[in-house]
Amino acid sequence: MDTAADRLKIAVQKSGRLTEQTMQLLERCGLKIRKSKDQLFCYGENMPIDLLLVRDDDIPGLVGEDVCDLGIAGLNVIEEKRLNGTFESGQTPFHELRQLGFGECRLSLAAPEAQEWSGPQSLEGRRIATSYPALTRDYLDRNGVNADVVYFSGAVEIAPRLGKAEFISDLVSTGSTLVANQLVELETLLDSQVALIQTNAPLSDAKQEWIDRLLQRMEGVMQVSESKYIMLHAPRTAVAEITRILPGSEAPTILPLEGIDDRVAVHAVCRENVFWETLESLKAAGASSMLVLPVEKMLA
Ligand code: ATP
Ligand code: ZN
Numbered sequence: 001m002d003t004a005a006d007r008l009k010i011a012v013q014k015s016g017r018l019t020e021q022t023m024q025l026l027e028r029c030g031l032k033i034r035k036s037k038d039q040l041f042c043y044g045e046n047m048p049i050d051l052l053l054v055r056d057d058d059i060p061g062l063v064g065e066d067v068c069d070l071g072i073a074g075l076n077v078i079e080e081k082r083l084n085g086t087f088e089s090g091q092t093p094f095h096e097l098r099q100l101g102f103g104e105c106r107l108s109l110a111a112p113e114a115q116e117w118s119g120p121q122s123l124e125g126r127r128i129a130t131s132y133p134a135l136t137r138d139y140l141d142r143n144g145v146n147a148d149v150v151y152f153s154g155a156v157e158i159a160p161r162l163g164k165a166e167f168i169s170d171l172v173s174t175g176s177t178l179v180a181n182q183l184v185e186l187e188t189l190l191d192s193q194v195a196l197i198q199t200n201a202p203l204s205d206a207k208q209e210w211i212d213r214l215l216q217r218m219e220g221v222m223q224v225s226e227s228k229y230i231m232l233h234a235p236r237t238a239v240a241e242i243t244r245i246l247p248g249s250e251a252p253t254i255l256p257l258e259g260i261d262d263r264v265a266v267h268a269v270c271r272e273n274v275f276w277e278t279l280e281s282l283k284a285a286g287a288s289s290m291l292v293l294p295v296e297k298m299l300a
Contacts, residue, residue, distance in 0.1 A: 006206050007048040008214075011062045011071040014040070014053035018194055021102045022072050026051070029217040048210060059197075064093040066201050070211065074103050075192040076132060076171060083134035094197045097215060101222055103194035105173040107132055109139075110183040112160050115167070117186050123147045123167060129159030130169040132189075139169070139189045157181040220298045227295040228274045231267050233257065238286040239266060245281050247272040269295065 012022045026033075031049055033042040042051035052068055059073035060081035071094070082092045109128070116122060120143035127148045130136045136149050147167075152159055156170040157177055169189055172178060178185055196218070198211065230249075234242050243252055248271035255265040266287075274292045282290060 006204060007044070007050050008070065008207055008210050009050050009052055009068040011052045011054055011059045011068040011073075013056040013059070013073070016056060018056060018072070018074065018103050022194070025072075025100065025102075025218065025221060028221045029214055048206075049214070060094060063197050063199050066093070066199050069199055069203060069207060070097075071197045072100065072194060073197070074105070075099070075195050076105070076107055076135070076190060078195060078197060079190060079192075080132050080134050083138050093200050095200060097196045097198050097211075098218065100194045100196060100218070101225075103192070105171045105192050106188045107135055107169055107190040107192065108172045108178075108185050109167060109169050109187045109189060110157075110172075110178050110185050111167045113182055113184050115160075115184075117184075120145050120187070126167055127165040128167040128169055129156050129165035131156055132169060135190055136169045157183060216299070219300070223271060224295045224298045226272055227298065228270045228272075229267070229293040229295050230270055230274055230290065231265065231293075232282060232287040232290040233263050234266050234282075234288075235286045236262055236264055239264065241285045242266060242282055242287055243268070245278065245285060246270050247274060247278060269298075 010026075012026075013019050031047055032045045033051060034045050035042050040053050042053065044050055052062065054062060056073050057077050059071040060078050062068045063071040064081070064087055078096070085092070087093050111117060120140075123140065123145050124147065127150050128136055129150045129152045131152055131154065133149045133151050140147055140149070150159065150165050152164075156168045158181065159165040159168055160183070161181075168183065171192070172185060175185060196215075203211070230246065232242070239252075239254060243249065243266075246252065246268050249268040252266050252268035255267065257263055257265055279290055279292070
């Protein structure tokens with residue numbers, strides 16, 4: 001298969017906070033790409049996968065309208081689009097395949113320090129500036145509160161100073177933008193990270209097979225990023241205790257040491273990072289000659 005119709009099309013952010021990590025993830029899944037001159041389209045040289053480089057806000061729509069088979073975007077834009085419900089069918093035409101563990105942020109409600117706040121009812125009759133009107137209205141509805149949602153396409157944090165709103169709901173990661181604008185974070189409306197979505201339209205078997213393969217590779221890449229391979233020597237009698245200390249390890253491999261009867265070599269894959277504190281605990285349990293190695297690829 002390699003006709004244009006059989007090539008998977010994935011919508012990704014053209015340039016922004018998600019671009020580097022998205023491209024890195026796809027590269028680590030084995031994809032080699034050639035950028036076209038206009039740089040809106042990337043051709044996958046070694047897999048039947050092409051990338052469409054677009055604004056992140058357009059990604060759920062492109063997948064929903066079947067222009068792309070898959071999309072990689074923040075849950076904030078995915079959920080906003082889903083709640084917006086401006087699809088012909090009236091139903092959400094895409095579904096989430098998996099969350100990808102980067103681009104973490106939250107949609108939070110915030111207000112100037114002097115603003116009175118004793119819970120969602122403090123919003124009654126007030127104005128909230130946001131770039132996420134659907135998510136914000138959904139929060140108001142869930143709390144049975146009536147408030148005006150004022151749409152801002154950007155620079156939401158200055159809305160209170162402009163006298164346009166008493167509250168804002170905006171994306172926060174470290175919170176430094178809020179602090180710089182003398183705003184206090186009040187409540188989280190949505191916890192977000194990047195997710196992979198797929199169109200609900202039926203796909204050819206060939207495309208679906210590549211999606212399954214890509215998902216399996218993503219699984220491996222995500223596990224590997226934290227995983228370590230650890231090797232150490234330990235007294236035979238301490239193996240049970242040492243296995244207990246190793247973070248997120250399955251049954252370790254126990255190997256004899258030439259000429260030494262009371263000590264063995266222990267090899268294990270730890271699915272979590274191994275910190276100095278862990279090595280110190282292992283040493284206290286009798287381990288020596290400890291070596292921690294990064295894991296490059298993993299396939300369950
Ligand atoms: P585009 O031109 O693609 O529309 P943008 O300016 O809307 O870009 P970015 O600022 O690059 O978007 O943010 C993209 C995504 O990064 C957000 O939708 C969100 O999922 C995620 N993100 C992570 N941390 C933050 C943050 N502190 N502020 C805003 N977005 C964040
Ligand atoms: Zn955007």
